[in-house]
Amino acid sequence: MPTSFPHSLTDVLNALKDQVVLLAGHVRPDGDCIGAQIALTRVLCSQGITAYLAQAEAIPHILAPFINNTPVWDCTQGLPPTPYALVSVDAADRQRLSPLFGDHAVTALFDHHRSTRPYAQFNFIAPEAAATAELLTQLFIDNSLPIDPVSAQALYVGLLTDTGQFRHSSTTGHTLRLAATLLESGANPENASHQLFEQETLPRLALRQHFLSTLKLELSGQLCVGFLEAASYKNTQTLPEDAEGFVDYTRMVQGVLMGALIEDQGTQVKSSLRARSPHLRLDILAGLFGGGGHACAAGFKVDEPLSTFYPRFLELVAEHLKHTAQ
Ligand SMILES: [Mn+2]
Incomplete structure (x- = not known):
């Protein structure tokens, strides 16, 4: 995966400093979306930024446990009273974000859809990445940002779900190497599979x-x-x-x-x-x-x-x- 973007992640961290940040994903969130939201929220928090996973609708019950102690802002109950910065993950265009955010400017976007065109101030678009979680994992590693066990598990869930359990053609050696790195950072495949695929009713x-x-x-x-x-x-x-x-x-x-x-x-x-x-x-x-x-x-x-x-x-x-x- 080429890792050259028009901006560096440091530029984004600097732009978000001293702001309240909402981490939004696309409507009807899936595993990659929620996983990316969890991990990026936690990494921003680790850098002293006040970040929240923006919950704009009910989070699918099989994904909710992966949130763990990640700060969540329930946008259905209202947006922050202060100005806030909006960051988007896994959303191919502005319309894929919840209408709750109105036409609020998007500071940074992280996505891997082929159809994605820049709609933020900082645009990280990697169509060759199997998941937004793959793009984020690579960026965190490249920038020596800490991937804690909860983030590792969330990113692993993103890889696992967007690749159809590492079966889709989007799965590359790079994807699997990053998955290995996530395991070494605390991701637990057995727990992820049980939570995602063995919760039938x-x-x-x-x-x-x-x-x-x-x-x-x-x-x-x-x-x-x-x-x-x-x-x-x-x-x-x-x-x-x-x-x-x-x-x-x-x-x-x-x-x-x-x-x-x-x-x-x-x-x-x-x-x-x-x-x-x-x-x-x-x-x-x-x-x-x-x-x-x-x-x-x-x-x-x-x-x-x-x-x-x-x-x-x-x-x-x-x-x-x-x-x-x-
Ligand atoms: Mn995705």
Whole structure:
């Protein structure tokens, strides 16, 4: 991973000195987002900066324990009474931050999405990094900043989740070397895996069962699609966060090139996409629908009912696969 950026982390630390700093991530935070928020908050605190992990919505219950004793500012209860500096992690664009922050200036951003363009005063964008946690781990090491065991575990969780447990094509030797360094700094893989992947509930398994029953093949078996709708959650007494990871089933089917989870939200459709190969450039495909992401994992949301969206989706996917599939 090239580590040259237009600024140094020291510039950021200097700019944040003597300020209250809120560390924000993207809406519907995932493991990389929360992990990066935890670690950067703690590293800033270790440098004498008053930093808080900015909680703008409920934190998924499987991720909450990793926060440990990291200072948290509950933004749903109000923003700091004093001027504050906003730092963003894992958010590809300004609109991915909670609307609670209004149009507050972003002092620094740390991200690894291909589609990310600078929107902060200091921009650390590393599209070749498997996770924002990878970018941060490298920056902390390069700048001799302390990675305590809680930060190490949070960064490990970021690597583990964004790489699909070190299985996605984004996983490099560098990723694994950084994971090793995190283990040596106190990360505990057994605890992380147990906390992330062995906390099933019967309602969540019922939601999974329902989702699996909706899977179908399209485009001569090149595409596998699965569906969720509001009733899916209601009937199983679950929440959208309980569907985390379900999209991966769509790609598991023999012979498919890509998979899609399609969520019918009435007047809107939300979709997550997964590809077997980075050649498929799902970031570009998602961009056709106003979304973005990575080559093998992307997503979007459109203001359109499923009935008109779906035929258009199949048409654009067919066209896209024609040009990208090898
Ligand atoms: Mn990420």
